[in-house]
Amino acid sequence: MQATEARAPAATRELFYNEALNEALRLEMERDQRVIVIGEDIAEHGGAFQVTAGLLDRFGPTRIRQTPISEIGIVGAAVGAALTGLRPVVELMYVDFAGLAMDQIVNQAAQNRFMFGGQARVPMVLRTQGGSGRGNAAQHSKSLEAWFAHVAGLKLVMPSTPADAKGLLASSIRDDDPVIFLEHKLLYRTKGAVPEGEHLVPLGKAEVKREGRDLTIVTWSREVLFALDASAQLASDGIEAEVVDVRTLVPLDKDLILASVRKTHRVLVVHEAIRRGGYGAEVAAMITEEAFDDLDAPPRRLAGLETPIPYAQHLEKSVVPQVDDIVRVAKELVV
Amino acid sequence: MQATEARAPAATRELFYNEALNEALRLEMERDQRVIVIGEDIAEHGGAFQVTAGLLDRFGPTRIRQTPISEIGIVGAAVGAALTGLRPVVELMYVDFAGLAMDQIVNQAAQNRFMFGGQARVPMVLRTQGGSGRGNAAQHSKSLEAWFAHVAGLKLVMPSTPADAKGLLASSIRDDDPVIFLEHKLLYRTKGAVPEGEHLVPLGKAEVKREGRDLTIVTWSREVLFALDASAQLASDGIEAEVVDVRTLVPLDKDLILASVRKTHRVLVVHEAIRRGGYGAEVAAMITEEAFDDLDAPPRRLAGLETPIPYAQHLEKSVVPQVDDIVRVAKELVV
Amino acid sequence: MTTAEKIDRKTALDLYRVMRTIRSFEERSMQLFGENKIWGTIHSYAGEEAIAAGVCANLRDDDWITSTHRGHGHCIAKGADLGRMFAELLGRETGYCRGRGGSMHIADTAKGNLGANGIVGGGIPIATGAALTAKQLGTDQVAVSFFGDGAANQGTFHESLNLAAIWKLPAVYVCENNQYAESLPVKRAFAVDDIAKRADGYGMPGVHVDGRDVRAVYAAAGEAVARARTGRGPTLVVADSYRHEGHYYGDPRKYQSKEEIDGWRRQFDPLADARTWILADRLASDADLDTVDQNIATEIDRAVAWAEEAPLASPIKLPDDVYASH
Amino acid sequence: MTTAEKIDRKTALDLYRVMRTIRSFEERSMQLFGENKIWGTIHSYAGEEAIAAGVCANLRDDDWITSTHRGHGHCIAKGADLGRMFAELLGRETGYCRGRGGSMHIADTAKGNLGANGIVGGGIPIATGAALTAKQLGTDQVAVSFFGDGAANQGTFHESLNLAAIWKLPAVYVCENNQYAESLPVKRAFAVDDIAKRADGYGMPGVHVDGRDVRAVYAAAGEAVARARTGRGPTLVVADSYRHEGHYYGDPRKYQSKEEIDGWRRQFDPLADARTWILADRLASDADLDTVDQNIATEIDRAVAWAEEAPLASPIKLPDDVYASH
């Protein structure tokens, strides 16, 4: 895989995150006949979050394959299709439903290559979305990246901007391994500049979304936006936070994270998933192992409370890190 | 729940780990008619690891309810039974099959109480076993505690000795919340002294299985035995390792772990599960957060390589921490 | 199809009252949603009232049900308090779930409602487990699982029905075939005409009933419940129906034509039908039914007012609500 | 039951050869296991050879199969190299999976075997996906999923058969009913007599065949494969059989009486049966068949010797074998 980032920058337009994903799907489907989309509600309705809108008209019902509600059947069919020559992109409507399909994701997709001694490859993408913020309650709001990160054989992507969404989805589709691609329900209607035409963001590369010298905030998905807002507030108090958007959780760009930490000597890891056993623990533990002597304070974690996500708006907000929480903890850390 | 540990010590006998579990099941079933066991192969065959041996004869086929191969149906039935007055103990033959039942474990069992505002309780135990060491390869050898630890609403137990197996299983059955009880396939035929009669080990209490002053090894399940062996070797080189057996991963006994770390100033976290996103990251991150200034070195993690478990014996050993590995890393840490 | 039986005045009025209550509840929730007072998602049961009403009229308070994302109707038919339901939708401390659940997660365990479920097919094994409890403890309780046509293609359906059949559990599986699973019409989701046929594969009776006709549902469910209660095992009941609204509040319904919607809505209105046969069978007068309607309207107003007066759910100590024992 | 058709000499000998190879392979694996040369678990396919042989005789190298934990037979019938199979069981670098897979995970993708599976029911959706590839790319390939009676109670069975039916995929689902799922007899796992009945619920043909009779299997599978290949959709074939050995090597078989085992073993020996009808139909002589047997014995010896000479699988860089691209 090759990053285009080195080339002359392409023209950009402002797109919503879901439009950017839609564009990536369209371009990859035009480029490669083997790419198909498979999932619930993705045809006439265009997907629960309109990521596949218009694709039925363009590619027809065999390449935009709408399914009954049969999560493990669908994911398993994608595994079989990937093994035999297609490059399926599965849309799982909510990551909370992964518990129905985890066996095919882990025991079959992720392990196939290793288990069979390298005979096959499983070029499939499982796109889904998670996160809270829409009042969908405990069965439609989880953040489950830690489950996938803990599986040998999966790659794991969580873009925070429309441009990254497009570029990382295209790269994921071209990747020869099973990629879990996690969107966030509250990012779909965020806008940003997106390069036209082919745009690839390589897997495994984090990005500094804001430079700073006083502390490093390592985060991903929707919390990147919160961290940027928080950084703006911190700046007005004279604290310059560097925001590292991890983008690809597996493989993890340790070099970029460590370089930032070695500069700022303080680190705050932020994610929406519950704290206990969250991927933030991995990031924090890795930083401590690799950069202990560079740290002026222990890495802090700011993450979801250990509860299911409640329904009511004010309750929901109270269990996942908000902008103010980041500001508060960052200040504690820098003092 | 009350620990019996304070009372006069009961008479003990040497039992195998699976016999100790069997005894706990028998005693709890005798004590409480609402306790039933449900799972595959648990009747005439006595369970894949002989944990339910003899219980069919004693309690009959309605309380030792052998099922077809229908993991999500079985776990879901246990949830429903638990909600309505039984106290089911499910035997899931291999933790690797959890991917088939994760939805009922997480979206239903774990979240029920919170989601419905405290109307109900889900007193069920999901017993299963994991780990490598028997040549069962990638789909029968995983260690998945990190998945369960990252779910709000589950408790998580991983005993390493026959006595703990008995005492923790009894406590888990009497607990009013869903408990994931993870055994290890290579522990079943290990022996130890087990108290007769009622024996309860409280959930949430770690135990120092060996005292030492030079470093703390925090670990659980089968690796406790490896750590004890390693400690003996280390001792002959003048290094005194303290071995903390976590026993209950959720709730985690932070106090005991931190007290040990504050004494030794060096810590090694060991587990068999793959390192990336393993529960060791949580333990290491917690220690760093809470005891940064007491640490003479960053907490080290020794864990499984990031591969599925291979079949061949020598390959299998090469991907999970062995006694020698613990010795080696402990020495690096103490130097 | 099971044919409808003659029904007495009291039963007719009870069934009518439940159906009207459900319809009015749904209308008011939609309104509240439109006013941004409810958030998240709601799925209207309008058009399907005959199923919940007809089935639950056969149940006792100590019988159990499991419900779905489209669960208001089941909840009401099982005897829930409307005020506490609205309070839940409005995120109040007095709601059934203290604002933690919302529309997709209302339970009313005191009345045997083990809960709505946001996971399609998620309630089927749970009802099966409840039926196991009844059998194990030797009670004569029955467990009913409501689920949609969409859920009938989930693995949980398959595994649960088989378990219930081999163990002869006192369970009734009620498949509400409202013609769609979100945007997917049943004819594209099944290659078999009659979902009830699947029962044969498990060795249990499969009954297909007109879900518009509350009398037919009442009779078919009555048989199934009696079968379960008397130890003769589970039944699959498939009830044809149609949801009047979109899948969720705000569904643009791109997958349906206006003609289809209008035609079906006219053809499938169990409430209007009930009024018609009640009058035709002279079980009650127009005025009687109007009085029922008005009483329900008043009750709904009161329930909403009660709910709106209650304090918002307290966010204090949420983590303490996760476990029953610490 | 599909009736067996007359079969020509070449086909008869081919079928016999495959069955005998499987039997001999299993005998030798058991022996090697007993000698502690193979570890982990092995599940013998002895007694069920007619199913793999009869089905795969209808397949081309570019057709796909998914197999099970009891997978040696399917692998051999699909054309695998015995040496590489033994090498896998012995943990050698020359094994099909370089010692990473073992008995429960042999694949031979060059011959269309997408792999054995340690997850009961795990291969059913995968075969369905392979059939989707064939349909999508417009080839005339067929995908066959082998699975046991136990797997027929898994959710994956249900969801996959429905998908294949609504999409008319070129898939054949072969349920090997060997009377047990581990210690659970089919009569306790199903409340229905004939598993093939389940096909009705998906709108696909369900065929019940005597899995002892390789001619019957060959014919029934032939029809199903032809149906699939010509775009007429999937079929469920249920083949009755019996496993001669325990569930796994070392199974104490507490759930079976000696009488049952002996009786069934005599009654269900497809290999002995084949010898009988081949002779009766004068398709080959005793001497011909003895020659086949001897050749296979030699081949097995050679295969084991070749496997044992190979180096153990290398543990170097295992983590690099997890991903195809880095």
Ligand SMILES: Cc1ncc(C[n+]2csc(CCOP(=O)(O)OP(=O)(O)O)c2C)c(N)n1
């Ligand atoms: C496991 C799962 N998959 C998908 C969804 C998204 N979803 C919610 S309702 C629904 C349709 C359900 O159809 P059906 O069972 O027929 O019930 P209906 O909505 O028609 O009442 C879907 C796909 C879900 N909530 N859970």
Ligand SMILES: Cc1ncc(C[n+]2csc(CCOP(=O)(O)OP(=O)(O)O)c2C)c(N)n1
């Ligand atoms: C999902 C899952 N559940 C349970 C097991 C344990 N197990 C292995 S084989 C087997 C029995 C399978 O029975 P069946 O499908 O009839 O195949 P058979 O062994 O009879 O060939 C079981 C329960 C498993 N491997 N996978």
Ligand SMILES: [Mg+2]
């Ligand atoms: Mg529906």
Ligand SMILES: [Mg+2]
């Ligand atoms: Mg079987």
